Amino acid sequence: MTFINQLPEWTEASQTLDRVSLLAQRVVTLGGVKRLESEALFVSSEGGGTLRETAKVEFAGCERYWWIARKVNGIVRRVMLAGLRPDNCTVDIPCAQCEVCHLLGALNTDQNVAVFSRVRLQDLISVQEYVYDEKFRVRLPDDPNAKNPTPFQEVIVPPGTEFSFIVRIIGASRRDLNLFLYANATADSIGYGNYSKLRGQATTDWVFAADGMAHLSAYRLLNTQRTEGTSITDQMSSFAESLSREKVAHGDEWRNEVKRLSENLITMKG
Numbered sequence: 076m077t078f079i080n081q082l083p084e085w086t087e088a089s090q091t092l093d094r095v096s097l098l099a100q101r102v103v104t105l106g107g108v109k110r111l112e113s114e115a116l117f118v119s120s121e122g123g124g125t126l127r128e129t130a131k132v133e134f135a136g137c138e139r140y141w142w143i144a145r146k147v148n149g150i151v152r153r154v155m156l157a158g159l160r161p162d163n164c165t166v167d168i169p170c171a172q173c174e175v176c177h178l179l180g181a182l183n184t185d186q187n188v189a190v191f192s193r194v195r196l197q198d199l200i201s202v203q204e205y206v207y208d209e210k211f212r213v214r215l216p217d218d219p220n221a222k223n224p225t226p227f228q229e230v231i232v233p234p235g236t237e238f239s240f241i242v243r244i245i246g247a248s249r250r251d252l253n254l255f256l257y258a259n260a261t262a263d264s265i266g267y268g269n270y271s272k273l274r275g276q277a278t279t280d281w282v283f284a285a286d287g288m289a290h291l292s293a294y295r296l297l298n299t300q301r302t303e304g305t306s307i308t309d310q311m312s313s314f315a316e317s318l319s320r321e322k323v324a325h326g327d328e329w330r331n332e333v334k335r336l337s338e339n340l341i342t343m344k345g
């Protein structure tokens with residue numbers, strides 16, 4: 076038994092949830108490591124040339140691959156929409172009414188409604204150092220009769236690259252955890268690639284869930300990994316062990332719970 080069992084089953088939709096009242100809600104923090112199983116390209120800006128480069132950032136002592144949270148959010152949202160099929164809600168025009176919008180937020184300019192996202196993902200920063208490795212590639216034309224393949228270059232994130240993954244869910248219920256963990260696992264297997272050849276499949280190792288904001292710093296995790304060689308999974312585990320038992324879920328018990336919550340969407344009332 077962990078604190079997860081004491082979470083409400085369901086979070087009621089509330090139109091009054093604004094930026095300030097969000098702070099009064101119960102927060103659950105999830106800590107894990109996302110690992111790329113196939114190469115990926117996370118471009119931050121699309122240049123006009125034939126070179127596409129994945130984004131990087133100087134962080135915790137070196138240059139690292141930078142995976143902007145918004146890109147993960149986008150795929151997670153698509154998976155949730157495909158699973159729940161709410162009426163009149165799409166990625167481009169969110170309805171601001173349904174369960175997906177209630178969890179991931181929405182801005183509907185037609186109706187002038189904004190719903191704050193209750194899921195907050197930190198940008199994902201790689202454990203491994205960024206390496207500039209330009210790959211020369213050829214794009215085959217869509218038309219099989221066309222004669223000229225187009226050459227281009229790519230700087231990608233290699234498979235095996237790991238990222239710290241810290242997520243906070245505001246006003247969290249067990250249903251929210253189920254929705255998010257299911258959508259994340261499905262998104263991982265579909266992949267986060269922008270282009271058909273770069274699938275960007277991943278796996279997530281969820282190390283712990285903590286009751287509260289759990290002040291865990293990606294900067295410190297990555298810096299300690301670099302200077303002391305301690306894996307960030309081990310660091311997250313010791314962090315989880317430092318919390319009082321009623322405030323955290325980790326180890327085998329949590330991993331089994333994650334497996335259960337990730338496998339499918341549990342059918343709910345209404």
Ligand SMILES: [Zn+2]
Nearest residue numbers: 164170173176
């Ligand atoms: Zn919606």
